[in-house]
Amino acid sequence: MPNLHAGTLVAAIRPVPGAELASALNSCKGALAGVALFSGVSNILMLTGAVFMLEVYDRVLPSRSVPTLVGIALLAAVLFIGQAVIDLLRGRIMTRIGAEMDEVVGGRVFTAMTRLPLFAGLQGDGLQPQRDLDSIRTFLSSPGPTALFDLPWLPFYLAIIWSFHPTLGVTAICGTIVLVTLTAATEAFTRKPMGGAVLSGVQRNSFAEASRRNAEVVAAMGMGRRLHDRWQGASREYLAQQQRVSDIAGGFGSIARALRLMLQSAMLGVGAWLVIHGEATAGIIIAGSILSGRALAPVDLAIAHWRNFVGARQSWRRLSQLLARLPQEAQPMALPVPRSTLTVERVALGAPGAPRVIVQGIEFALEAGSVLGIIGPSGSGKSSLVRGLVGAWRPLAGRIKLDGAALDQWSSERLGRHVGYLPQDVELFAGTIADNIARFEPESDANAIVTAARAAGVHDLIVSLGNGYETQIGEGGTALSAGQRQRIALARALYGDPFLVVLDEPNANLDIDGEIALGAAIRGVKARGGIVAIVAHRPHILTTTDFVLVMKDGQMNMFGPSERVLSKVFPKPQAQYGESEVRFQARPSYRIENG
Incomplete structure (x- = not known):
């Protein structure tokens, strides 16, 4: 199996903004070539069942040779095991390609996701870019992409069926045309409702997140039922769109499976007609039916996974547009x-x-x-x-x-x-108090953390907690009071002695002691030559x-x-x-x- 590493996927030249996904996937071309090679071998080994049946009906049964039967059965078993191993490797490689793409592009997506509110404000579902990347990775790990690697082998199977008899070949080609038409129809009919489902899903998730953030207001003012009814309306719209997509894709998938079974039966019927007229053998009937089913299996699989394919394609487009809109920050020359x-x-x-x-x-x-x-x-x-x-x-x-x-x-x-910032709405992150004060520096200075806490007048409060600076504060700092959160956020603003x-x-939630500590912190910044606003x-x-x-x-x-x-x-x-x-x-x- 090709050995993939995230470092090998990073291009020496930074990709064009918006092309990072394509660049990451292109960097996996060696692994993709390996998947294509395995797919070729797998499709050749797929002939094992058809050839085995052909030999049994045309060679073993007429000769009644048990050694021949045992020999071809052992050979078929070995080939089937080999095919299983190759399919396993192919699936594992695709899973790792998806994981490596996430590893390479995930950082860019996270950065763009956190920068987007600075350019477009808080609009829609802020986590949608992460969900889009997950959708792409999930699709790459699903059986859907393997169908795309198998589709080019369809003419190969049709050619073998044609070699059995042209009439069998014409029958298989007609069935192929019908199923390919169904695939195109699936694409046409699911594109618009899939886009509507994504949009309604974003609206539903945004409303749910806003309600979660304001849980205390909702409970205190009895707004729960009304918000629930409003959310349920948005949820019904989302589910209706999803149901429409599922109905369309599922309907075409059911038709495709039925037609494939009908085609296999048709192949048996045509083969029987040819045997009656002495133009084919009994083995050709079975082999032709098996090969026709195998030839059209990728088409059937593609229709079954079309919804995931369309979702991944839309996610790819949205992510590419986002990354193009927010190119990676340049690293200007360091200033004094x-x-x-x-x-x-x-x-x-x-x-x-x-x-x-x-x-x-x-x-x-x-x-x-x-x-x-x-x-x-x-x-x-x-x-x-x-x-x-x-x-x-x-x-x-x-x-x-x-x-x-x-x-x-x-x-x-x-x-x-060089900047310390205490916003009006204090937001801390899940982690320890020390992590938050140190701004999550990977190798933070313990002395600098304590210095910042002392400057904010919160050191004594921190050490009075059960685990001191290692106290876990929970998501948003829910384990602390509003005043404690504000004072720890002040210490974070003072960490590293910013200019x-x-x-x-800063004193919105402070008591008298907190205001005294705040005044001392401001005078401390002034004394060391900083600027405070x-x-x-x-x-x-x-x-x-x-x-x-x-x-x-x-x-x-x-x-x-x-x-x-x-x-x-x-x-x-x-x-x-x-x-x-x-x-x-007011002044005039x-x-x-x-x-």
């Missing part, structure tokens, strides 16, 4: 570690996949050791701006720079080393800032030193405002407050 400035130049931002501009005309610059507070009413674009600052959203206009280099001059991997730390409402709704955290940016309707309303801006935003003493209440006074025009 940023140490001095963050510059925002007339930036405009919009949500991925949406035409509306959310933020525009943002312009400011910060030096190392600065802390920026970003405030404004809900919907003013604060969270959209910080997504641009960390490189999650690409600017529609303008540029964001670290030490004069635009963010797009960095690969996401290298940029991430730019962006915090989107904080989106805040509580005035208390703004005491740690050097500059404040006030946003309104997606634009800068004010920007300047904290004391001057806050004195205009909060003309009354801040002590009169509760910790959870902030009132933003854009202003920059100079220090």
Whole structure:
């Protein structure tokens, strides 16, 4: 069996975006050639049964020779065993080809799947690319592809049948034409409903995933029955489409099997007619019937697996389009570690996949050791701006720079080393606390993990847990409270002492101790020469800032030193405002407050 290794499948030259699947399959051409060779040998060995019956009827029975019968029976047994071994090897090779394709392309698919929301937003079933790759691998491991390798041998069997007698050959060819026509009809009639089934399946899965993510809201507000009814409607549509595809493919498959049996009976009848007229022997009747069944078996198998073939073909097309849309990130030249400035130049931002501009005309610059507070009413674009600052959203206009280099001059991997980000909606990953803080680095530094946890003021909390840093937090960090998750996510943002730390409402779920630790963490970043940007709704955290940016309707309303801006935003003493209440006074025009 050919020995496949993922490394041998990686081309020396990076394939064209969108052609990775074809390139990976083309890299398996040696293994595919081996499958084709085994298929040829298998098809030749398939003659064993027909030849054995021919010899029994035309040689053994007339001669009544037991030694001849024993000899050809032993030879047939050896050939049948050889055929079984070859078919086993052929199936194992195809299974490994599918696994190797997954190994080679799976990383690209995962990366594209995780990057897609940054370009197209959260649309449809986010796991569909992974399901598409699974569909292709499953099809390659099924009997379907072997039918494609066997189909070219159909003329070979027809030629042998023709050599028995032209009338038998004409009968077999007529049956072949009918079955090939059925195959074409199966393709024509299943293409559209198969596409509809995939689309309705994506919609159903997306709705189910949204309901699962919001399980607490669903339970608290009694929405379960209504959502269940809505999901059931989508599920019925999906099942109806699937049933239609199954009915069409199953119907054509049943017709094909019936016609193949009819053809074998027809071959027996025609053979008997030829024997009666002295134009053929009894052995030819049996051999011709067996060979006609074998000749048309690949066609029958192809129709039976046509649904899987169509599904794999559609998955191939969707994956190729996705990979073409999201080419593999280039690895630009490594830039020096940023140490001095963050510059925002007339930036405009919009949500991925949406035409509306959310933020525009943002312009400011910060030096190392600065802390920026970003405030404004809900919907003013604060969270959209910080997504641009960390490189999650690409600017529609303008540029964001670290030490004069635009963010797009960095690969996401290298940029991430210098950026810490605490999003508004904290999301942790299944694994240990240490894994999450270290951002799942394969060889993380234990001292750096503890340093980040201490900086976030969460070290004592972690060691108080049963397994400390090795505590498994479950999917999404469900084993922790909201405040604990936020503080661990803060430690993750501080891991590795990043130059730019962006915090989107970092104190939303914190108690007094948590707020004290957050303030200490911000001062620590400032002291080591980093830059911090904080989106805040509580005035208390703004005491740690050097500059404040006030946003309104997606634009800068004010920007300047904290004391001057806050004195205009909060003309009354801040002590009169509760910790959870902030009132933003709209300003009539854009202003920059100079220090």
